[in-house]
Amino acid sequence: MLVKIRGIGLLTGRPIIILPKEIAKWLNVNVGERIVVNKYGEKKQIVAVVDITKIEERADFVYASDEIINYLNLKENDVVEINPAQKPLSVLYIKEKLDGKSLNYNRLFEIMKNIVNNELTEAEIAYFISSMYIRGMNKKEILSLVKAMVDVGQRIKFNYKYVLDKHCIGGIAGNRTTPIVVSIVVSAINELKLNAVIPKTSSRAISSASGTADVIELFANVEFDVDEIKRIVNRVKGCLVWGGSLGVSPADDKIIQVERLLNLDPKSQLIASILSKKISIGSNRLIIDIPYGKGAKIETKNEALKLKKMFEYTSSKFGLKTKVLITDGKQPIGNGIGPCLELIDVLKVLKNSKDKPKDLYEKSIYLATELLGLIMDKSKAQKIVEKVIKEGKAFDAFKKIIKEQKGSIKELTPSSIFSEIKAEKKGKIVEIDNRKINFIARVLGCPADKFAGIYLEKHLNEEVEKDETYAIVYAETKEKLDYGVKVFKELKPIVIK
Amino acid sequence: MLVKIRGIGLLTGRPIIILPKEIAKWLNVNVGERIVVNKYGEKKQIVAVVDITKIEERADFVYASDEIINYLNLKENDVVEINPAQKPLSVLYIKEKLDGKSLNYNRLFEIMKNIVNNELTEAEIAYFISSMYIRGMNKKEILSLVKAMVDVGQRIKFNYKYVLDKHCIGGIAGNRTTPIVVSIVVSAINELKLNAVIPKTSSRAISSASGTADVIELFANVEFDVDEIKRIVNRVKGCLVWGGSLGVSPADDKIIQVERLLNLDPKSQLIASILSKKISIGSNRLIIDIPYGKGAKIETKNEALKLKKMFEYTSSKFGLKTKVLITDGKQPIGNGIGPCLELIDVLKVLKNSKDKPKDLYEKSIYLATELLGLIMDKSKAQKIVEKVIKEGKAFDAFKKIIKEQKGSIKELTPSSIFSEIKAEKKGKIVEIDNRKINFIARVLGCPADKFAGIYLEKHLNEEVEKDETYAIVYAETKEKLDYGVKVFKELKPIVIK
Numbered sequence: 001m002l003v004k005i006r007g008i009g010l011l012t013g014r015p016i017i018i019l020p021k022e023i024a025k026w027l028n029v030n031v032g033e034r035i036v037v038n039k040y041g042e043k044k045q046i047v048a049v050v051d052i053t054k055i056e057e058r059a060d061f062v063y064a065s066d067e068i069i070n071y072l073n074l075k076e077n078d079v080v081e082i083n084p085a086q087k088p089l090s091v092l093y094i095k096e097k098l099d100g101k102s103l104n105y106n107r108l109f110e111i112m113k114n115i116v117n118n119e120l121t122e123a124e125i126a127y128f129i130s131s132m133y134i135r136g137m138n139k140k141e142i143l144s145l146v147k148a149m150v151d152v153g154q155r156i157k158f159n160y161k162y163v164l165d166k167h168c169i170g171g172i173a174g175n176r177t178t179p180i181v182v183s184i185v186v187s188a189i190n191e192l193k194l195n196a197v198i199p200k201t202s203s204r205a206i207s208s209a210s211g212t213a214d215v216i217e218l219f220a221n222v223e224f225d226v227d228e229i230k231r232i233v234n235r236v237k238g239c240l241v242w243g244g245s246l247g248v249s250p251a252d253d254k255i256i257q258v259e260r261l262l263n264l265d266p267k268s269q270l271i272a273s274i275l276s277k278k279i280s281i282g283s284n285r286l287i288i289d290i291p292y293g294k295g296a297k298i299e300t301k302n303e304a305l306k307l308k309k310m311f312e313y314t315s316s317k318f319g320l321k322t323k324v325l326i327t328d329g330k331q332p333i334g335n336g337i338g339p340c341l342e343l344i345d346v347l348k349v350l351k352n353s354k355d356k357p358k359d360l361y362e363k364s365i366y367l368a369t370e371l372l373g374l375i376m377d378k379s380k381a382q383k384i385v386e387k388v389i390k391e392g393k394a395f396d397a398f399k400k401i402i403k404e405q406k407g408s409i410k411e412l413t414p415s416s417i418f419s420e421i422k423a424e425k426k427g428k429i430v431e432i433d434n435r436k437i438n439f440i441a442r443v444l445g446c447p448a449d450k451f452a453g454i455y456l457e458k459h460l461n462e463e464v465e466k467d468e469t470y471a472i473v474y475a476e477t478k479e480k481l482d483y484g485v486k487v488f489k490e491l492k493p494i495v496i497k
Numbered sequence: 498m499l500v501k502i503r504g505i506g507l508l509t510g511r512p513i514i515i516l517p518k519e520i521a522k523w524l525n526v527n528v529g530e531r532i533v534v535n536k537y538g539e540k541k542q543i544v545a546v547v548d549i550t551k552i553e554e555r556a557d558f559v560y561a562s563d564e565i566i567n568y569l570n571l572k573e574n575d576v577v578e579i580n581p582a583q584k585p586l587s588v589l590y591i592k593e594k595l596d597g598k599s600l601n602y603n604r605l606f607e608i609m610k611n612i613v614n615n616e617l618t619e620a621e622i623a624y625f626i627s628s629m630y631i632r633g634m635n636k637k638e639i640l641s642l643v644k645a646m647v648d649v650g651q652r653i654k655f656n657y658k659y660v661l662d663k664h665c666i667g668g669i670a671g672n673r674t675t676p677i678v679v680s681i682v683v684s685a686i687n688e689l690k691l692n693a694v695i696p697k698t699s700s701r702a703i704s705s706a707s708g709t710a711d712v713i714e715l716f717a718n719v720e721f722d723v724d725e726i727k728r729i730v731n732r733v734k735g736c737l738v739w740g741g742s743l744g745v746s747p748a749d750d751k752i753i754q755v756e757r758l759l760n761l762d763p764k765s766q767l768i769a770s771i772l773s774k775k776i777s778i779g780s781n782r783l784i785i786d787i788p789y790g791k792g793a794k795i796e797t798k799n800e801a802l803k804l805k806k807m808f809e810y811t812s813s814k815f816g817l818k819t820k821v822l823i824t825d826g827k828q829p830i831g832n833g834i835g836p837c838l839e840l841i842d843v844l845k846v847l848k849n850s851k852d853k854p855k856d857l858y859e860k861s862i863y864l865a866t867e868l869l870g871l872i873m874d875k876s877k878a879q880k881i882v883e884k885v886i887k888e889g890k891a892f893d894a895f896k897k898i899i900k901e902q903k904g905s906i907k908e909l910t911p912s913s914i915f916s917e918i919k920a921e922k923k924g925k926i927v928e929i930d931n932r933k934i935n936f937i938a939r940v941l942g943c944p945a946d947k948f949a950g951i952y953l954e955k956h957l958n959e960e961v962e963k964d965e966t967y968a969i970v971y972a973e974t975k976e977k978l979d980y981g982v983k984v985f986k987e988l989k990p991i992v993i994k
Contacts, residue, residue: 008505008507010505010515010550010560011550011551011552012515012548012549012550012551013518013528013548013549013550013551014528016548018507018509021510022945025944025945026942026945026946028704028939030754030757031510031511031619031754032529032619033758051509051510051513052509052510053507053508053509053510054508054509054510055508063507091758091759094759095759095760095761098627098630098631098759098761121619121620121758122528122529122618122619122620122623123619123620123622123623123755123758124623124758124759125620126619126620126621126623126624126627127623127626127627127758127759127761129624130595130623130624130627130628130631131627131631133595134595134627134628134631134632135631207525257527257528258620260527261530261588261618261620261621261624262588262591262592262595262621262624263592264592264595264624442525445523447522448519448522448523449523
């Protein structure tokens with residue numbers, strides 16, 4: 001149907017069209033569904049999400065967000081053609097999966113393609129996630145899903161024998177090993193003149209207090225296009241960038257957004273999400289860290305072992321050599337939680353300072369050794385890792401990466417608005433709940449407020465005296481601090497007994 | 498957090514707030530999620546759906562749709578407090594159901610309440626529907642669901658011994674029995690001075706070509722509030738109104754909207770949807786029509802029988818005497834499909850004209866007799882039904898209802914823009930697919946274009962000559978007609994062999 005366009009002067013983050021009620025009725029579309037828009041007489045089209053306005057009379061215009069206006073190059077009152085977006089076939093496939101059938105590559109590819117092209121609504125994606133969650137996926141389906149997620153996105157190729165990568169399935173507060181591991185590995189590569197790179201892409205925080213990208217941003221840029229990343233990696237042999245703008249496995253972000261509504265994380269999707277990104281970026285040697293324990297994503301060792309097997313099986317089919325490490329996830333790793341506080345920990349480890357957090361130091365050394373152990377003798381790996389840390393070469397590598405990413409190392413101090421949490425009685429720390437710690441850090445303003453967060457003075461099994469400070473909470477405003485302290489006291493993330 | 502408000506000058510059909518990116522990040526909310534808004538210092542609050550705008554700088558304002566502005570009585574730049582809507586507990590219950598647990602009344606009530614209050618996103622509702630669809634619901638859960646759906650809405654009470662009702666589960670094109678049955682029953686009530694009423698509420702078309710409300714609207718108002726409906730029913734003993742504005746079983750509309758995305762219709766939800774509405778409006782005698790056959794909602798007799806049992810069991814627990822009739826759903830009922838064409842059929846039956854569609858006439862007589870048979874001897878019911886049709890009393894009752902609903906009977910002619918569909922060869926009609934017929938009627942403009950639709954010159958098993966017209970399609974514009982004819986030829990809803 002033909003209608004005139006009216007702008008609403010807003011960039012809404014996705015193409016949105018607001019239809020007068022009568023037009024929506026005629027097109028038989030509801031809020032949240034999709035229509036296709038093109039300028040009258042032109043072929044270029046865009047899929048837009050429908051909202052409905054209750055104008056009573058029969059109108060001959062629709063409202064459009066700037067995404068549509070810009071993409072189709074429209075002026076106010078230009079005539080556009082609008083049509084209900086044909087129900088994508090993937091809706092039928094999702095129904096099949098709900099009914100218990102398994103899906104082949106072609107069908108999974110269609111679903112991924114429709115997700116990327118904005119042709120499935122959040123509710124339709126929720127149906128897909130439910131189907132995976134309840135029905136599960138067999139080995140073959142998981143392989144197809146990984147391949148489909150890779151195929152709808154960009155692939156990047158680095159011309160090195162070994163393209164190394166590391167990944168943690170998440171859920172542990174602090175735990176900022178990535179900048180340390182990457183710096184160690186980069187300096188080892190340069191020391192030993194290895195034919196290898198570690199082009200590390202990371203996410204921003206999804207439900208945790210911060211992601212590696214949020215942390216690195218304090219010093220340097222993290223958003224680059226593919227060519228820029230290649231240039232950085234060729235020069236330094238590694239990088240610490242945000243993966244979101246590269247277009248690798250683009251269906252994943254959308255799926256994660258819908259999953260978090262119910263905190264669902266079907267194992268098949270977890271595996272596909274991680275591996276599709278690694279494959280897209282051309283990795284061939286990977287370590288995956290699965291921390292387990294109460295309050296972590298994976299609560300039991302048994303679950304962790306099962307997941308390990310599925311990761312190893314699936315990656316092997318893509319020529320990706322993966323070693324899965326099952327680690328202790330009972331408490332946060334490092335002292336700081338929140339971008340600035342975590343980066344302070346990272347620098348202490350890289351500088352090998354006396355007051356470095358021991359757990360973060362040891363875990364980083366362990367991961368770096370295991371990763372390098374995939375391309376050389378383990379004892380040799382161990383030696384080089386120790387050497388580059390002790391001689392400050394890992395820190396040099398970090399500085400080089402930051403410089404290549406157009407940044408510099410600065411003095412860091414957390415917010416001056418803080419409050420000390422003191423023990424009400426003498427005792428021993430028997431629990432530090434990762435989930436609660438992450439939640440409180442968000443309440444305090446993380447990850448957007450980079451100088452907010454939580455600093456742990458004590459770890460599991462340590463003794464505290466009555467009135468001794470065992471944690472400090474930081475916020476960027478008094479208001480957020482008060483709220484954070486209140487939530488801290490309610491949730492009791494740290495238990496003293 | 499405190500922000501200034503800016504209007505976008507739009508009534509969007511539901512409260513929408515557009516957050517600058519940085520604010521969304523801090524609140525940790527995504528597109529489609531919910532936040533709570535209140536005027537600073539005031540308690541009155543509203544739950545709004547989030548959209549995000551890509552303003553780059555840190556903004557101190559948000560955009561709001563007129564629903565929010567009006568409800569909170571805001572002026573431009575007023576300060577409002579915005580907070581992420583606490584994840585409703587029902588999200589946990591939905592997860593439980595996905596995990597295979599059954600839900601008790603309290604949990605189902607929470608879910609229904611959150612749906613009505615706009616506190617669950619479409620994707621969260623999709624998770625709930627998936628869980629019912631895959632896990633099913635036991636008898637007790639269905640009872641609880643019905644009660645929960647009733648309890649979150651309005652209940653209406655009529656002070657009569659018998660409150661009659663009829664319902665068809667839908668899917669059959671044409672099939673406009675309701676105005677006829679209601680008119681027959683109303684005139685029987687008046688003839689026999691029965692202590693009974695038939696306060697019939699109907700829906701507008703959801704996925705079919707028209708609903709009873711769309712049809713009656715050609716002559717009269719269909720939107721009344723509860724008091725007005727009571728007044729009409731007290732005077733005429735019946736009505737033909739739209740149920741949507743009464744607030745009975747309000748969760749249902751939202752659920753239906755999300756179900757239709759995947760054309761899912763879990764049996765438990767189908768039963769709860771229908772019975773909750775009947776119970777809310779105080780019915781105590783009900784007939785339900787389940788048409789079955791290829792192209793209908795229910796395809797096999799076995800399925801129909803199972804559904805019948807569930808309907809009868811569930812209604813019995815609410816003191817609602819229900820008789821389920823399993824009828825032939827292989828083809829449309831009546832000749833016309835589309836509001837005007839269906840109403841023409843209805844008038845012919847009510848006037849007992851010679852050229853009335855026989856199938857529609859017979860089915861209406863059957864349903865009316867069965868319904869009256871619930872409160873009197875069947876043979877007595879049969880007699881009175883025949884009498885009121887023959888003597889024109891049913892038609893008088895119809896006229897009275899229309900008059901009470903502020904309308905009048907008018908001359909009806911379908912659109913003058915039409916096209917005859919002619920047989921390409923001599924043969925017999927072996928298939929008329931309800932789904933396809935409904936779809937084509939929508940393409941032609943139904944239900945918004947009331948004078949559009951399809952007229953069937955022939956029914957199943959009738960012979961056609963080569964070049965004989967077996968159907969006529971009507972549209973309100975040439976453009977829609979051409980498109981409708983094209984789709985008709987592609988889909989071949991009527992098969993001649």
